Amino acid sequence: MRSVLIVSALLVGLSGCVKSNSSNTTSASLAQVSEQALSAAEVTNARANYTNYCGGCHGRELETFVNRKWQHGDSPEALFKGIKHGYPEQGMPAYATTFSDPEITQLVSFIRQGIVAQKEKPSTKSNATVHRSEKLNFELEKVVTGLDVPWAMAFLPNGDMLITEREGTLYRFTQNKELQKITGVPEVLAQGQGGLMDVKLHPDFSKNNVLFLSYSAFKKEGGQTLSTTAIMRSRLEGNTLTDQKQIFEAQPYARTRHHYGSRIEFGRDGYLYFSMGDRGGTRENPQNLTVHAGKTHRIKEDGTIPADNPFVNRAGAMPSIFTFGNRNPQGMALNPETGQLWLHEHGPKGGDEVNIMQKGANYGWADVTYGIDYNGSKISDLKQKAGITDPIKIWVPSIAPSGMAFVTGDKFKNWKGDLLVGSLSFKFLSRLEVDGNKIVKEERLLQDIGRVRDVRVSPDGYVYVAVENPGVIYRLVPVN
Known part of the structure; x- marks a missing residue:
């Protein structure tokens, strides 16, 4: 838990640079699907998976992703690959046996849309x-x-x-x-x-x-x-x-x-x-x-x-x-x-x-x-x-x-x-x-x-x- 990476080392500045390749990545069509709007049921499912498996290290409202230095790219395809196959040397396990491909696709879309929402969220903290x-x-x-x-x-x-x-x-x-x-x-x-x-x-x-x-x-x-x-x-x-x-x-x-x-x-x-x-x-x-x-x-x-x-x-x-x-x-x-x-x-x-x-x-x-x-x-x-x-x-x-x-x-x-x-x-x-x-x-x-x-x-x-x-x-x- 320990600020170990949960979604992916590629998502955060907490991870080291890992050489990536194009093997085992998703197809272009899958990347395009991940950009589509999620239904209410898909949002609920993606939010539950994110909270249970990712929020502990990356913030339950995705706030740690804002202004991040992305180590392996922030495209839907790159995110999908990182979640599915992991980066063990950064403490990121593979989730291929945890989530189905459609669930990973939903999670990718949920993360990307959540980052946009966080950037637009006004600050509410006062000085005293x-x-x-x-x-x-x-x-x-x-x-x-x-x-x-x-x-x-x-x-x-x-x-x-x-x-x-x-x-x-x-x-x-x-x-x-x-x-x-x-x-x-x-x-x-x-x-x-x-x-x-x-x-x-x-x-x-x-x-x-x-x-x-x-x-x-x-x-x-x-x-x-x-x-x-x-x-x-x-x-x-x-x-x-x-x-x-x-x-x-x-x-x-x-x-x-x-x-x-x-x-x-x-x-x-x-x-x-x-x-x-x-x-x-x-x-x-x-x-x-x-x-x-x-x-x-x-x-x-x-x-x-x-x-x-x-x-x-x-x-x-x-x-x-x-x-x-x-x-x-x-x-x-x-x-x-x-x-x-x-x-x-x-x-x-x-x-x-x-x-x-x-x-x-x-x-x-x-x-x-x-x-x-x-x-x-x-x-x-x-x-x-x-x-x-x-x-x-x-x-x-x-x-x-x-x-x-x-x-x-x-x-x-x-x-x-x-x-x-x-x-x-x-x-x-x-x-x-x-x-x-x-x-x-x-x-x-x-x-x-x-x-x-x-x-x-x-x-x-x-x-x-x-x-x-x-x-x-x-x-x-x-x-x-």
């Missing part, structure tokens, strides 16, 4: 609107505009905000409301779900100006472009990164363009923790300790390995591994009450999870899952298994969680200790009430605000939410 929740009311203020996919935020000691854009830009948003580019950022492969991802300040940033970035590194090999998840340590001097050092480079590199992870957090032990998705290797990577993919990792700030990591002495195992059996975690946060790190991750079609990270624990992917594959095929018959650590929260259907923060401080007293999680699929902010190591209640806020990519709590206690396509950062301000 009062919202009511069960425990307090708040205003939603628009803070930063003019972005595309803001992936993460971090707050500097002087009140400025750092913002990563997935396409590869790091911004400083100043107290004077200026959006300034920062130079010295690593080159990234901004294809599929890859690009510039998380940003995390060193705990002693006010003294050393050190920060960490996660991103999709790449290389050319055998005529192909391969990529992986990497972590860079650098120093922020004005609007320039200096002393750049890549302190982690996941192995092996892969041709796929999805499931990179990747969130970064410091534990109370002073070590750096970060997540890495399975890179699409559902059966090959998460349970395999000889590769980095499908795990969370724990390293020192210089990239060296703590001596007490769980698999540091196991022959063949990657010594940085802290947990395994993870699919694509895009949220990590330190619980201020317990000091434990909490993690959420995308399930497939159903089965998103919130987990409490435990040293050496196996979270089960893909031996156990509460979901099915995007095209409806079965992944596993098991939801629990001996030796597998169970999640403390499951979402079915998937909400595509991204971003994660515990509410701290006194600005939101009635939310203090709650966990906030963004939803890419259903476009809301989830407020989860926490009781010890349990989640006891969920309230869904900001319905239809947009695809929420990140949520953070600033040092002064305000909640910030980053929404993508178009990229906007909002601030939540409590009101009486």
Whole structure:
């Protein structure tokens, strides 16, 4: 679910470039049929198929298709081919056994007509609107505009905000409301779900100006472009990164363009923790300790390995591994009450999870899952298994969680200790009430605000939410 592509890698700027050919495409007559107006019954059928199989990643109102960079063409024939035959390296399964050709034709027409309707739809969001929740009311203020996919935020000691854009830009948003580019950022492969991802300040940033970035590194090999998840340590001097050092480079590199992870957090032990998705290797990577993919990792700030990591002495195992059996975690946060790190991750079609990270624990992917594959095929018959650590929260259907923060401080007293999680699929902010190591209640806020990519709590206690396509950062301000 995880912003993996559902309709087709060719439809979205989330996918990498794949060489296409004319084999197995539809005929010209079929392409012409797809341009015809749909009957009421066909619209109903196409909408149901789109919602059930495509909307989780592409937006239930097709809003993510507007102003997209089409990787494989947007003709009816190209769309039909992509839906029917898929692009596995972009995480897009084939739907040839899920839909009939007439159903795919209807879906193509529904998508194309829906894009036109979205482009003509006027914006209804205001800059400040009062919202009511069960425990307090708040205003939603628009803070930063003019972005595309803001992936993460971090707050500097002087009140400025750092913002990563997935396409590869790091911004400083100043107290004077200026959006300034920062130079010295690593080159990234901004294809599929890859690009510039998380940003995390060193705990002693006010003294050393050190920060960490996660991103999709790449290389050319055998005529192909391969990529992986990497972590860079650098120093922020004005609007320039200096002393750049890549302190982690996941192995092996892969041709796929999805499931990179990747969130970064410091534990109370002073070590750096970060997540890495399975890179699409559902059966090959998460349970395999000889590769980095499908795990969370724990390293020192210089990239060296703590001596007490769980698999540091196991022959063949990657010594940085802290947990395994993870699919694509895009949220990590330190619980201020317990000091434990909490993690959420995308399930497939159903089965998103919130987990409490435990040293050496196996979270089960893909031996156990509460979901099915995007095209409806079965992944596993098991939801629990001996030796597998169970999640403390499951979402079915998937909400595509991204971003994660515990509410701290006194600005939101009635939310203090709650966990906030963004939803890419259903476009809301989830407020989860926490009781010890349990989640006891969920309230869904900001319905239809947009695809929420990140949520953070600033040092002064305000909640910030980053929404993508178009990229906007909002601030939540409590009101009486």
